[in-house]
Every structure is written in structure tokens, then in C-alpha cells.
Amino acid sequence: MAAVSQLQRQFIDYTTSLYNEGYLDDQFTQLQQLQDESNPDFVVEVVSLFFEDSEKLLNNLATALQQKSVDYNQVDSHVHQFKGSSSSIGAKQVTNVCIHFRNFCEAKNLDGCLRCLQQLRHEYILVRTKLEALFRLEQQILQAGGSVPVME
Amino acid sequence: MDGNIWIESEGVGKGSTAIFYVKLGFPARLNEFQLPHLRLQSKPGQTGFPGLKVLVIDDNGVSRTATKGLLVHIGCDVTTVSSGEECLRVITKDHKAVFMDVSLPGAESYNLARRVHGKFPKRHEKPLIVALTGNTDKSAKENLLRVGMDAVVVKPVSVEKMRIALSELLEYRKDVHGA
Numbered sequence: 213m214a215a216v217s218q219l220q221r222q223f224i225d226y227t228t229s230l231y232n233e234g235y236l237d238d239q240f241t242q243l244q245q246l247q248d249e250s251n252p253d254f255v256v257e258v259v260s261l262f263f264e265d266s267e268k269l270l271n272n273l274a275t276a277l278q279q280k281s282v283d284y285n286q287v288d289s290h291v292h293q294f295k296g297s298s299s300s301i302g303a304k305q306v307t308n309v310c311i312h313f314r315n316f317c318e319a320k321n322l323d324g325c326l327r328c329l330q331q332l333r334h335e336y337i338l339v340r341t342k343l344e345a346l347f348r349l350e351q352q353i354l355q356a357g358g359s360v361p362v363m364e
Numbered sequence: 365m366d367g368n369i370w371i372e373s374e375g376v377g378k379g380s381t382a383i384f385y386v387k388l389g390f391p392a393r394l395n396e397f398q399l400p401h402l403r404l405q406s407k408p409g410q411t412g413f414p415g416l417k418v419l420v421i422d423d424n425g426v427s428r429t430a431t432k433g434l435l436v437h438i439g440c441d442v443t444t445v446s447s448g449e450e451c452l453r454v455i456t457k458d459h460k461a462v463f464m465d466v467s468l469p470g471a472e473s474y475n476l477a478r479r480v481h482g483k484f485p486k487r488h489e490k491p492l493i494v495a496l497t498g499n500t501d502k503s504a505k506e507n508l509l510r511v512g513m514d515a516v517v518v519k520p521v522s523v524e525k526m527r528i529a530l531s532e533l534l535e536y537r538k539d540v541h542g543a
Binding site: 238239242243245246248250251254257258261262265292293296297299300301 | 498
């Protein structure tokens with residue numbers, strides 16, 4: 213089993229890369245700072261909610277954009293929700309796509325919307341994969357008897 | 365001092381400035397509006413709010429959970445609801461502040477402030493109503509203050525920003541309501 217310090221180093225490097233590559237922003241750090249002894253699983257809890265919410269919204273968006281007569285207000289409402297959730301956990305790239313998506317909704321541009329939906333799905337899957345890897349690293353550290361480093 | 369407060373920040377970790385509009389002057393002229401606004405630098409203030417009973421309204425589950433986590437972290441006793449109707453059902457005079465995410469559908473958030481005030485006609489029973497918004501547009505903020513919000517806090521909200529906001533709001537409340 214890898215030494216705790218090695219795992220901790222890995223965790224720090226991985227987390228730093230997520231910020232540097234623009235997947236996460238400071239809001240994620242804020243969430244981590246809210247985690248304490250009385251709320252030990254806070255980040256996983258909020259992020260899991262985000263995953264659930266996102267899957268639902270992606271389905272809703274696909275359905276809404278497949279209608280013969282697209283209701284752009286409805287589409288916009290889903291994207292707005294998505295933007296709210298993604299910005300709450302600091303999923304920066306996802307939030308950025310939502311902003312563009314809303315512009316296409318306002319312009320009632322179907323092509324633009326469909327492209328954004330594809331991008332949104334792509335960015336969501338990326339950030340989900342990265343966060344799941346991060347949580348796995350955390351578990352490894354805890355199981356090895358160490359504590360998870362707190363990022364500043 | 366009748367007035368309004370909003371908190372601006374250039375971002376998490378970049379400090380916050382609390383901006384206050386305060387009405388100073390003779391009690392008989394409380395409708396006098398917007399004397400020069402004071403820019404106060406963030407000061408330590410209260411760091412915890414043990415047992416302060418607050419209500420969070422947000423129809424987005426992720427955002428609601430994050431806001432709750434933040435308020436719990438600074439010691440508040442937090443109730444959460446996802447709609448204006450639920451808020452009006454659940455709110456009591458023991459709730460000292462209501463945090464309202466103003467991306468609630470349509471004009472709901474605006475009407476809600478009015479209805480909450482209506483529910484507690486006695487001044488000292490009225491909760492403070494804080495709008496949480498992602499909109500940094502100044503006119504949007506002023507609009508919120510005009511329709512009955514006591515303060516506007518721009519998201520994203522850091523722990524520090526929330527501490528300052530609550531601290532200042534409670535001071536303001538003491539001056540206005542004596543409680």
C-alpha cells in the first residue's frame with residue numbers, strides 16, 4: 213500500500229491540476245472548507261446531488277430539444293437550473309457552457325442549442341470523472357490512516 | 365437607521381466590501397432616501413451565530429444544500445424550503461433571517477418579500493430578508509432593495525462574506541428593531 217504521504221502528495225497535485233485546467237473554481241474550495249467533524253461527508257453529499265441533478269437535466273434537455281415545436285423557455289429553464297447547480301459546486305467549465313447555451317435559447321437557435329447540449333454532456337462527464345477520481349484518492353488516504361489535505 | 369445593505373466581492377478569497385445605504389436624520393423624516401453611502405471595510409464582527417434561526421428558500425437542490433452547509437458551518441439553525449408557498453407555511457416569528465435565492469421562478473421572489481412582511485406586521489417579529497443573487501447588475505440589486513429585501517448578497521458566497529453580511533445585518537436589526 214502506498215505511503216500516506218505519497219497519496220497525500222498525489223491528492224494535492226491532482227486537485228491543483230483540476231483548478232489549473234479550469235475544471236473547478238474557488239467555489240469548490242469553499243465547499244471543502246464547510247466540511248468538518250459535524251459534517252464529514254459534506255462535499256461528497258453536495259457533489260452527488262449535483263450528479264443526480266445533472267443526469268436528470270441532461271435527459272430533460274434532450275427531450276425538450278427533440279420536440280417538433282421546441283419550447284425555448286422550457287429549455288432555458290433547464291439550463292438555468294444546470295447553471296445554478298454547477299456554479300454551486302464550482303464546476304467552472306460546465307457553468308461556462310450553460311452561459312453560452314442560454315444565449316442560444318434566447319436567440320431560439322436550435323443548432324446552437326443542440327451543439328451546446330453535446331458540449332454540456334461532454335464537460336459534465338469530464339468533471340464527473342475527475343471528481344470521482346478525487347473522491348477515490350480521498351478514500352485511499354483515509355483507509356491508509358491519513359488525513360485529507362486541506363487546499364487553501 | 366432605516367437602510368439597506370449589499371455585499372460585493374471580486375470573488376472568493378479576494379475580500380469583500382460591505383456597502384450600506386443608511387438613512388440618517390430626524391425620525392420624522394424616515395422616508396428621506398440615500399444620503400451619501402458609507403463604504404465600510406470588512407471588520408471581524410461576529411464570527412459565529414450560535415443557534416440563530418434562519419430560513420433558506422431555493423428551488424435548486426444543489427444550491428440549497430450548499431447554502432445550508434455554509435450557514436450551519438457558522439452556527440445557524442437552518443430550515444430549508446424550495447418554494448415561496450412552503451416558506452409561508454413554515455416560517456415563524458423565531459426565524460431571524462430569510463435567505464432567498466432570487467432565481468425563484470418569475471416574480472415569486474419579489475412577491476414573497478411582501479408576503480413575508482405581511483405575515484409579521486409587528487416590527488420586531490419581522491425577519492431580515494436577504495436576497496442571494498448571481499446578478500451583479502447594479503440596477504437589479506437596487507430593484508431588489510426597492511421591493512422589500514433588507515440586503516442583497518451576490519453569489520458566489522464565501523464563508524467570510526456570509527459572516528460579514530450576517531454580522532452587519534444583525535447590528536442593523538438591533539438599531540432598527542431593538543432586538
